[in-house]
Amino acid sequence: MVYRIIGEGAMVLHLAFLVYVxxxxxxxxxxxxxxWPHLACALYGLGITVIGWDCPLTHLENWGREQAGQAGLPPEGFIEHYLTGVIYPTEHLLTAQLLVALSVAASWAGALYLHRKRQTAGDRA
Structure with missing residues (x-):
């Protein structure tokens, strides 16, 4: 039972990481x-996507599931198993990746705008 909880917990953490990125x-x-934590997570997510770095949460989920007697994730990994073909069609993986990149870029552009706006307001005070 403990190993199944570890596998399921890793899956939930993995999904939370993707939403956070x-x-x-x-x-x-x-x-x-x-x-700063978002920059670190976004860069790591980019490394996983572009360079092919391993994700420790995938290894943890596989280990927990296998110890519980369940099948681990397929070699393609978490995203292919849980998201591609489920949340968006398989042929739109690149579109989904670009939308995530656009979301990150938009959030950082907005943060920069608000930072400059706060600095300007502070200079006037």
């Missing part, structure tokens, strides 16, 4: 220091 930059609009 896609949308976490918008937290910086309210809490500017959040840019």
């Amino acid at each position: 896609a949308l976490g930059g918008f937290l910086t609009w309210r809490w500017p220091p959040m840019i």
